[in-house]
Amino acid sequence: MSPKKSGRKAARDSESDDLAVPAVASAAKATRPDGSRRVVITGAGTINALGHDxxxxxxxxxxxxxGITQLNFRDVDRLSIQIGAQIHDWKPEDHFNRQQILLYDKFTQFTLLSAKQAVAQSGLNFAGKLGLRSGVILGTAGGGLNTWDDNYRAVYEEGKNRVHPFVVPKLMNNAAASHVSMEYGLRGPxxxxxxxxxSSNHAMGLAFQMVRSGAAQVMLTGGSEAMLCFGGVKAWEGLRVMSKDACRPFSANRNGMVQGEGAGVFVFEDYDSARSRGAEILAEVVGFAMSSDAQDIVMPSAQGAERAITGALHDAGLNPDQVGYINAHGTGTAANDKTECAAVAHAFGHHADRLMISSTKSMHGHLIGGTGAVELLACVMAxxxxxxxxxxxxxxxxPxxxxxxxxxxxxxxxxxxxxxxxxAFGGLNAVIALRRI
Structure with a gap:
């Protein structure tokens, strides 16, 4: 598909209505109490082990x-961890031409497909001034890990002395964001x-702040990851935090996390703009906060997590008793789950007993840098x-x-x-708040 044609087609194509709602009433206020802009979600797209949309x-x-199954890729028999939430039926040739496949690592392919769905649902056309006022912020931890893996093999295992001239543009972490920007003519941040x-939550939180502040009118945001290759899994094996059989968050017999792959992309838009064009609004983004544990590179801190939670509530202007659901980080490791539960219990006080909190990683696996984007869909569904x-x-x-x-x-x-x-590892915490509209 040519970028220009696909962009125009996506702008015209708004048949995706799985999260569609009527336009909000014109009497609603278009600004927050502090005068900043309200931010809404008008499009969503995803591919993961549970589905391609x-x-x-x-x-x-x-x-x-x-969606967790036996892994299927080269040298999987050399791994001690052989399960993951892998997208088994992915055929890039169904979506991209040969030249594009040479240029797009799998994480970029996942991103472009998800972005196409999100833009189609939003009904936006970025031609003209809107493209100048729109941008893209995406999260990823590994970037083009499949490209790294393939080319290390070529040089060190197969003895080749040359690699493809596009290896660097293919593996760089910003490749997906750059290709989305080019695909739709997004010339803003x-x-x-x-x-x-x-990564995804930080990306979406920053996109939210861009639109809220007026630095952008529309932002495409979310995240992507494609670490399910030999090197990607072998590296995680070394941490000894992986389960060999299942992901069981919060269960007393949990024994580790399970990796996944995929992407999620959303259209964040200025509420007034969305309302004026009669857009279908999925939810409102109302708060975001981030914190750093400044404590340990891998062990989480309940205090750091709690500060991010309470910060998001404060930013959103929400009282604890107004929140009904939390999509947990919930990795299925002993350290994360009990730390997160302690943080939630402290942040919500007596309301924690009436709060629902679930981990969808038990279904789609841990998408690392892309996980928050797919998990935001569960919040929108709620x-x-x-x-x-x-x-x-x-x-x-x-207990x-x-x-x-x-x-x-x-x-x-x-x-x-x-x-x-x-x-996240490194003690980096990010919490997003959404509200029904």
Whole structure:
């Protein structure tokens, strides 16, 4: 597909209505109490182990379906960890021509497909002045890891003395953001965030701030990761935090995380602009906060996580009792789960007993830098459809995780506000707040 043609087609094409709602009433205020702009989501797209679009992903959330399977790639038999949430049926030739495939690492391919879906649903056309007022901020931790893996093999294992001239443009972390910018003519603020497992949340939080402040009218944002290759899994094996059988967040018998791959991309737009053009609004982004533990490179801190949670509530102007659901970071490791539960319990006080908190990583795996983007879909589903995605694989209660983790089955419940947590290696925390509109 040529970039220009695909961009025009996406701008015309708004058939994706799985999260569609009528335009909001004109009487609603277009600014926040402090005078800053309100920010809404008008498009969403994804590909992950549960589905190649938002509709199939939300269906899997509702069904509590597991996307974790046996891995299938070169030399997988040399790994001690052989499971992951892999996208097995991915065929890049169905979406890109030969020249593009040579230039796009898998994480860029996932991003472009997700962005195409999001832009199509939004109905936006970035031609003219809008392109000058729009940008893209994406998160990824590894960038073109498949490209690194393939070319290390070529040089060190196969003895080749030359690599393709596009290796660097293909593997660089900002490749996906740059290609999305070029695809749609986004000439405003565009860059990539790399903060390990919090990359997507940091990216989306910064995009939110861009639109809220007036620095941009529209931002494409989210994240992508494609670490499921021999080198990508082998590196994680060394940390000894990986499960060999399943991801069971908050369950007393949990034994580690499971990697996944995929992408999620959203259109964040100025509320007044979205309303004036009659856009379908999925949810409102109302708050964002980030903090640093400044403590340990791998062990999480309950205090640091709590500061990010309370900061997001304060930024959103929400009281704890107004939040009904949290999509947890919930990796399934002993350290993360009990630390996160302690942080939530302290941040919400007595309301924590009435709060629903689930980890969808039990279904789609841990997408590392892309995980927050896919998980934001569960928050939107809770707000829009009143369906709470479950924590599957839950088997044994843990007294250190004594919250309502929505075990094993989705639940119907009206939710007015939701949080999405991300707590990364390096002690970097990012929490986003959404509200039903």
């Amino acid at each position: 938002v509709t199939s992903t939300l269906e899997a959330f509702r069904e509590g379906r597991c 565009s860059f990539t965030v790399a903060t390990a497992c919090a 707000l829009r459809e009143g369906v709470i995605a479950p924590t599957i694989g839950y088997q044994e209660p843990d 250190e995780c004594a919250l309502d983790v929505v075990p094993n089955e989705a639940r119907e419940a009206q939710v007015d506000a939701a949080l999405s947590n991300a707590f």
